[in-house]
Amino acid sequence: MTEKVSGAVITRLPRYYRYLGELLEEGIDRISSRELSERMKVTASQIRQDLNNFGGFGQQGYGYNVRNLYDEIGKILGIGLTQNMIVIGAGHLGQAIANYANYGKRGFVIKALFDINPDLAGYSVNGAPVYPLSRLEEYLGENDVKIAAICIPKTHSGEVAKRLVAGGIKAIWNFSHLDLDVPEDIIVENVHLSESLMKLSYKLNYKSEK
Amino acid sequence: MTEKVSGAVITRLPRYYRYLGELLEEGIDRISSRELSERMKVTASQIRQDLNNFGGFGQQGYGYNVRNLYDEIGKILGIGLTQNMIVIGAGHLGQAIANYANYGKRGFVIKALFDINPDLAGYSVNGAPVYPLSRLEEYLGENDVKIAAICIPKTHSGEVAKRLVAGGIKAIWNFSHLDLDVPEDIIVENVHLSESLMKLSYKLNYKSEK
Numbered sequence: 014m015t016e017k018v019s020g021a022v023i024t025r026l027p028r029y030y031r032y033l034g035e036l037l038e039e040g041i042d043r044i045s046s047r048e049l050s051e052r053m054k055v056t057a058s059q060i061r062q063d064l065n066n067f068g069g070f071g072q073q074g075y076g077y078n079v080r081n082l083y084d085e086i087g088k089i090l091g092i093g094l095t096q097n098m099i100v101i102g103a104g105h106l107g108q109a110i111a112n113y114a115n116y117g118k119r120g121f122v123i124k125a126l127f128d129i130n131p132d133l134a135g136y137s138v139n140g141a142p143v144y145p146l147s148r149l150e151e152y153l154g155e156n157d158v159k160i161a162a163i164c165i166p167k168t169h170s171g172e173v174a175k176r177l178v179a180g181g182i183k184a185i186w187n188f189s190h191l192d193l194d195v196p197e198d199i200i201v202e203n204v205h206l207s208e209s210l211m212k213l214s215y216k217l218n219y220k221s222e223k
Numbered sequence: 224m225t226e227k228v229s230g231a232v233i234t235r236l237p238r239y240y241r242y243l244g245e246l247l248e249e250g251i252d253r254i255s256s257r258e259l260s261e262r263m264k265v266t267a268s269q270i271r272q273d274l275n276n277f278g279g280f281g282q283q284g285y286g287y288n289v290r291n292l293y294d295e296i297g298k299i300l301g302i303g304l305t306q307n308m309i310v311i312g313a314g315h316l317g318q319a320i321a322n323y324a325n326y327g328k329r330g331f332v333i334k335a336l337f338d339i340n341p342d343l344a345g346y347s348v349n350g351a352p353v354y355p356l357s358r359l360e361e362y363l364g365e366n367d368v369k370i371a372a373i374c375i376p377k378t379h380s381g382e383v384a385k386r387l388v389a390g391g392i393k394a395i396w397n398f399s400h401l402d403l404d405v406p407e408d409i410i411v412e413n414v415h416l417s418e419s420l421m422k423l424s425y426k427l428n429y430k431s432e433k
Contacts, residue, residue: 015348022428023422023424024418026425027415027418027421028415030421031304037253050268054402058319064380068225070423089425090421090424090425091421091424091425091428092421094424103318104322105323106322108319109318109319112316113227113315113316119417119420125341128229140246159427160277160423160427171425183427184423184424186420186423190241200423200426202419202422202426204414204416204419205237206323207416208238208241209375209396209412210329210396210412211300211301212233212406213236213394213410214302214304214306214330214331214394215301216394216410217301217393218301223374
C-alpha cells in the first residue's frame with residue numbers, strides 16, 4: 014500500500030472487516046463481489062473499487078478468498094498489533110470504554126485510566142488501574158502509549174488533550190463534546206454521542222410531522 | 224419546514240446547535256456567518272446554505288441572532304420535547320448510555336433498562352429500573368416509549384430489534400455491531416464503536432508507515 018487512500022474508503026473498511034468476519038464464522042470461504050454486495054447493501058462496483066485500493070484481492074471468475082481478504086484488511090487496519098491505550102475519565106463512559114475495548118482479539122490493551130477524582134485512584138477497571146489525573150505526565154513519560162480515549166466533559170477535555178499531546182499521545186478517541194484543537198499530525202476520531210442522539214430525534218420528529 | 228432536508232445537513236445540525244450553545248454561554252448574542260465559519264471551520268457559504276434550509280434565520284448586515292437560531296434548531300432537533308427511551312442491556316455500555324442520556328435538558332428520559340440476566344432485575348441505573356428482558360413486550364404494551372438504545376452484543380441484537388419493532392418502537396439507537404434488518408420506516412442511528420476505533424488505528428498505522 015503506497016498510495017494515500019480516501020477517507021470514505023477508510024470509513025468503509027471496518028465494515029468490510031466485520032462482514033468478512035461474519036462470513037468466516039458461517040464457514041464461507043469464497044464470495045463474489047455480487048454476493049458480498051447483496052449482503053452489505055452496497056453496489057458490487059463499489060466493492061470492487063474499494064478493494065482495488067488495496068491491491069485488488071479478487072480474482073476474475075473466482076471471487077474473493079474470504080480468509081485472505083479478512084486477514085489483509087485486518088493488517089491494513091492494524092488488527093493484531095498490540096496497541097496500548099489509556100482512558101481519561103473513569104466514570105460510567107470511561108469504564109464502559111475500558112471494558113469494551115479491552116480485549117486481546119483486536120489488539121487494543123487498556124493500560125490505565127486517569128480520573129480527576131483522586132478517590133478513584135487505587136480502583137481498577139477490567140484489570141487496568143485508575144490513577145489520579147495529576148500523574149498523567151509522569152505516566153506518559155514512563156510508558157509507551159500512543160492512543161488515549163477522552164471520556165470526560167468538554168469543560169476539561171480541551172486542556173487534557175493538550176497535556177496528552179505534550180506527553181506524546183498520537184491518536185485521540187474523543188467522546189467529549191468538543192472539537193479538539195490539536196496539531197494537524199495528531200489523529201482524532203470523534204464519537205459525539207449526543208449528536209447521534211439528536212439526529213435520531215430529528216428524524217423521529219420529522220417523520221411524525223408528515 | 225416543509226421540504227425534506229438532506230442527510231448531510233441533518234448530520235451538521237447538532238454541531239451548529241452545540242456551537243450556538245457555546246456562544247450563548249459566552250454571552251454572544253449575534254454572529255455573522257463569517258465569524259461562525261471561523262469558529263466551526265466550515266465555509267461561510269456552507270453555513271448560509273445549511274441554515275437556509277430552515278427558513279434562513281440570518282439577516283443581511285446583521286448576522287444571526289444566536290438565541291433565536293439556537294432555539295429554532297433546537298425545535299427542529301426535537302430538543303425540549305420529552306422523549307421516553309429504554310435501554311436494552313444493563314452492562315457497562317448500557318449503564319453508561321443510561322447515565323449519559325438521562326438528563327432533562329435535552330428531553331431524553333430513560334424509563335427502564337432490560338437485561339437478559341434476570342439477576343440484574345431489581346437494580347436501578349440513575350433512577351431507572353432494570354427489568355428482565357422477558358418482560359419487554361409487556362412493558363412496551365403498557366408504556367409510551369418510541370426510542371430504544373440497543374447495548375447488547377450482536378448475537379442477540381437482531382432478534383431484540385425485531386421484538387422492539389413489534390412492540391411499537393419507532394427509533395433504535397444501535398450500539399451493537401450489526402446492521403439491523405428492520406422495516407424502512409424504523410429510524411436507526413448506528414454507533415459502531417469498534418469501527419471508529421479501527422479507523423483511528425488505521426490512520427495511526429498508515430502514518431507510522433510513511
